Amino acid sequence: MTGPEAELEGGLYEARQKIYPREIEGRFQRWRAIAVWVLLGIYYLLPWIRWGGRQAVLFDLPARKFHIFGLTLWPQDFYFLTWLLVIAALSLFFFTALAGRLFCGYACPQTVWTETFLWMERLVEGNRSQQMKLAKAPWTLEKLMRKGAKQFLWIAFALWTGFTFVGYFTPITELAGKIVNFATGPWEKFWVLFYGGATYFNAGFMREQVCKYMCPYARFQSAMFDKDTLIITYDAERGEPRGARKKGSDYKSRGLGDCIDCTMCVQVCPTGIDIRKGLQYECIACAACIDACDEVMDKVGYPRGLVRYDTQHGLEGVKKRVLRPRTLVYATLLAVLLGGFAVALSNRSVVGMDVIRDRNALYRERPDGLVENVYNVKILNKDAASHEFHITVSGLPGIEVDYAGPTVLVGPGQVQSVPVRVRVPRGGISGGVDVQFAIETTDRPELRAEGKARFLAPTG
Amino acid sequence: MPLGEEYSGKLRWPRLMQDVAIVAWPSFLVASVATMVCFAFIDPLLIGHDDYPPPAFSTRMTGYAVGFFFFWLISALSSLLTLYLARTAHPEPPETDLAKDETRSVE
Numbered sequence: 001m002t003g004p005e006a007e008l009e010g011g012l013y014e015a016r017q018k019i020y021p022r023e024i025e026g027r028f029q030r031w032r033a034i035a036v037w038v039l040l041g042i043y044y045l046l047p048w049i050r051w052g053g054r055q056a057v058l059f060d061l062p063a064r065k066f067h068i069f070g071l072t073l074w075p076q077d078f079y080f081l082t083w084l085l086v087i088a089a090l091s092l093f094f095f096t097a098l099a100g101r102l103f104c105g106y107a108c109p110q111t112v113w114t115e116t117f118l119w120m121e122r123l124v125e126g127n128r129s130q131q132m133k134l135a136k137a138p139w140t141l142e143k144l145m146r147k148g149a150k151q152f153l154w155i156a157f158a159l160w161t162g163f164t165f166v167g168y169f170t171p172i173t174e175l176a177g178k179i180v181n182f183a184t185g186p187w188e189k190f191w192v193l194f195y196g197g198a199t200y201f202n203a204g205f206m207r208e209q210v211c212k213y214m215c216p217y218a219r220f221q222s223a224m225f226d227k228d229t230l231i232i233t234y235d236a237e238r239g240e241p242r243g244a245r246k247k248g249s250d251y252k253s254r255g256l257g258d259c260i261d262c263t264m265c266v267q268v269c270p271t272g273i274d275i276r277k278g279l280q281y282e283c284i285a286c287a288a289c290i291d292a293c294d295e296v297m298d299k300v301g302y303p304r305g306l307v308r309y310d311t312q313h314g315l316e317g318v319k320k321r322v323l324r325p326r327t328l329v330y331a332t333l334l335a336v337l338l339g340g341f342a343v344a345l346s347n348r349s350v351v352g353m354d355v356i357r358d359r360n361a362l363y364r365e366r367p368d369g370l371v372e373n374v375y376n377v378k379i380l381n382k383d384a385a386s387h388e389f390h391i392t393v394s395g396l397p398g399i400e401v402d403y404a405g406p407t408v409l410v411g412p413g414q415v416q417s418v419p420v421r422v423r424v425p426r427g428g429i430s431g432g433v434d435v436q437f438a439i440e441t442t443d444r445p446e447l448r449a450e451g452k453a454r455f456l457a458p459t460g
Numbered sequence: 461m462p463l464g465e466e467y468s469g470k471l472r473w474p475r476l477m478q479d480v481a482i483v484a485w486p487s488f489l490v491a492s493v494a495t496m497v498c499f500a501f502i503d504p505l506l507i508g509h510d511d512y513p514p515p516a517f518s519t520r521m522t523g524y525a526v527g528f529f530f531f532w533l534i535s536a537l538s539s540l541l542t543l544y545l546a547r548t549a550h551p552e553p554p555e556t557d558l559a560k561d562e563t564r565s566v567e
Contacts, residue, residue, distance in 0.1 A: 062520050064503065078500035187521040206481075213478050214485040 018135075019208065021118070022128040022267040026291025035106040036115050044160075047167040052384075059169050065413065071345075072413055074382055076352060080345065087337050092217070094330040096224040098322070100231045101285035104218070110210050111284060113161075113203035114270070117154060124150040128267070154204050162196025208271040212282050219281065227312040228321050232285050234265075234276045234307050235315060242276070247300060258302050265289035265307055275307055351387070352380035355437050355453040358419075363456045370400070370423040371457045377403075377418045379439055380449075381410040387441040391420060395435040396455065398425045407442055422455060429457045483543055487535035494531040499524055 049056040051069050058067045066073040073080060095102050104111060124146055125131045137143055166188055167175055178184045184192075202210055211218055225231070239259035245251040259276070266274045268288040273280050275289045293307040314320050358374035366372055379389050388407035393399055402421040410416040422435065435455045440448040473481070504523020507516040517523035 061524060064520070075500050075503075078497075081496070081500075185521070187519075187525055190525070209473055209481075213473060214481050216486070 019270065019272045020128045020131050021270045021288070022264070022292075023122060024268045024288050024292050024295070026288075026294060028287035029291050032106055032115065032286065036112050039107060039112055040116065044164050047164060047172040055171050055173075057168065058171060061169050070384065072382060072384070074352075074380070076380075077348065080341070080348075083337070083341050083344075087334070087341065090330065090334050090337060093224050094327070094334055096221050097226070097229060097326050097330055100225070100229050101221060101283070104211065105285035105287060108284075110202060110215075111286070113199055114207050116157070117203040117207075118270075120153045120157065121150055124153065154200060158196040158200035158204075159192065160196075161199045162192040162194070165195040166191050208282070208284070211271060211284050218284075222281070224326075226324070226326060227316075227318075228324055230309050230311055231279055232275065232283060232287055232290060232307065233279065233310050233312075233315060234259075235305070235310075236276070236278075237315070239276070239306050258297075258306050260296065260300060262296055264292040264296055268292045349447075349449060350381070350383040351389075351439065351441065351447045351449050352382065353437065353439050353449045353451045354378040354380070355451040357453060363458065365426065365458065366423070369426050371426050371429075372421055372423045373455050375420045375422065375437075375453055377420045377437060377439070377451075379408060379410050379416045379418060381412060381414055381416075383447070384412050386411045386414075387443060387447065389439045389441055391418065392438045392440070393420070393422050393435055394438070396424050396429060396433060399423070399435065424455065424457065426457070429455070430459050432456050479543060479547075483536055483539040487532055487539045490535045491528055491531035494535070495524065495528045498527060498531070 046057050047055060051067075054067065056067070056069050060067060064075055092103060121131065125134055134143060134146060163175070163179065164172070169191075170188060175184070175188060178188070206214075238257060240257045241255065242259035242261040243251075243254075243256045244261055245254070245256060265276065266272075266289075268291075269275070270286060270288065271282045271284060273282045275283065287309070289307050290309065294304045297304045297306055311320055354377070356376045356378070358376060361374065364372045364374075377391060379391075381387055381389075386409060388409055390407055391401060391403055391405070393401045400423040402423065403418050408416060408418050420437075432454050434452055437451040437453060438448060439450075504517045504520050504527065507523065517526065
């Protein structure tokens with residue numbers, strides 16, 4: 001068995017050791033903090049925003065309707081969601097080709113929530129060395145209090161996260177009222193705890209292990225990489241050979257590079273890797289090592305950027321290219337899909353219909369010489385305003401339509417079932433013929449929909 | 461949870477933990493998508509409604525939840541089998557006497 005294989009076997013008996021990333025400040029960590037605030041701000045506040053008398057963003061599963069501000073999507077509009085998912089995937093490819101794992105470092109929910117849980121941990125337990133000391137210390141009252149306070153913060157925050165999640169699917173103000181009165185339904189309770197529990201374990205305990213063992217993107221993102229992709233990298237040319245030295249000493253005459261081997265880049269790494277060993281799939285591109293190294297370089301008076309965002313071409317001193325076939329193809333595809341999505345969404349039909357034959361009788365022969373079929377017409381009004389609808393049927397000579405008319409009122413976002421009788425003179429047909437149904441609003445004739453159904457008559 | 465020492469480079473989940481994670485997580489993702497697609501086309505209240513008067517689910521939320529866990533279960537079974545087959549396969553084809561003979565005859 002080869003080396004890595006043997007190492008894997010060793011893993012069977014080895015407990016995972018918790019990583020205590022050293023806290024670090026710097027320009028990229030500021031950007032990450034901003035990303036956390038913006039993304040979590042959107043997540044926690046969005047369900048509270050109102051729009052036209054209802055929750056602005058509500059995926060109303062019990063009613064099978066998705067409200068997104070002025071837009072209401074029905075199960076029939078499902079392909080828009082599929083389309084959106086394709087756009088999201090392609091954007092991920094595009095940004096990965098352009099700037100590497102930006103998503104991982106700044107926007108992935110796993111990173112964002114882990115970051116928040118780390119903040120809470122630091123708030124209660126102090127910095128890295130204080131945390132490690134506390135972990136080793138015997139169980140005193142102070143340790144109990146600190147660990148208890150951390151758990152309290154974590155659990156409260158996780159439950160709030162679960163509550164917010166369910167608030168996207170069931171009106172959040174009602175849900176809050178139910179929780180205050182202990183009157184939540186069984187599924188609401190279950191999903192709050194499920195999502196809250198997942199947040200607690202993913203962000204509190206599993207952390208970077210999710211990226212290392214569970215994330216498919218971490219494994220295939222390298223397929224989008226090329227030599228012009230922005231990556232976080234250590235300039236080995238400049239840094240090596242690394243080694244400790246006295247401040248201000250002439251290290252170059254001793255044959256040393258710029259890396260003083262202070263291991264700060266390793267200590268701040270949330271996934272516990274050494275960036276100086278080159279690009280590794282565990283790297284989530286959080287740029288903590290860049291900030292750490294810049295700070296050290298400032299202290300010892302060397303130029304910044306020993307660890308930096310750069311491309312492979314940049315490191316080799318080759319000219320960098322942002323526009324290249326890969327990025328152009330991704331960008332074009334993305335633009336076409338986005339444009340198509342916008343056009344399709346704006347041209348989406350806001351009325352729809354369904355025709356179902358009455359199951360009780362095939363046909364009825366009337367004494368006045370007409371053959372009658374009964375249908376159930378479902379009128380769907382997806383518009384934000386109510387409309388009056390006409391129903392017409394065509395396709396056979398002398399066809400007559402009879403329903404509780406002359407028009408049918410359907411409210412905004414409502415479905416109305418209308419029993420419709422269709423009559424044709426006997427002898428005109430034999431067996432079955434397709435007839436065309438159409439609905440049309442009285443106020444805006446362009447809002448119309450069509451449907452087809454079978455008309456049955458006695459044979460012969 | 462094991463209480464940690466300082467970073468030592470040995471950062472690895474035990475095998476069992478890895479196995480649980482790589483079975484449960486991908487099947488969770490797949491089950492989420494399957495649930496979305498399935499219930500975009502099927503209203504849970506209409507399941508079992510045609511033949512007998514009582515529908516299979518009393519509320520839509522129950523239908524969605526049961527559907528989701530059903531999908532999670534079957535995709536987890538599939539992941540588990542895949543993992544089992546991948547873990548128990550020989551890393552290389554076993555060497556047989558026949559193979560040795562063939563090498564010899566080629567030489």
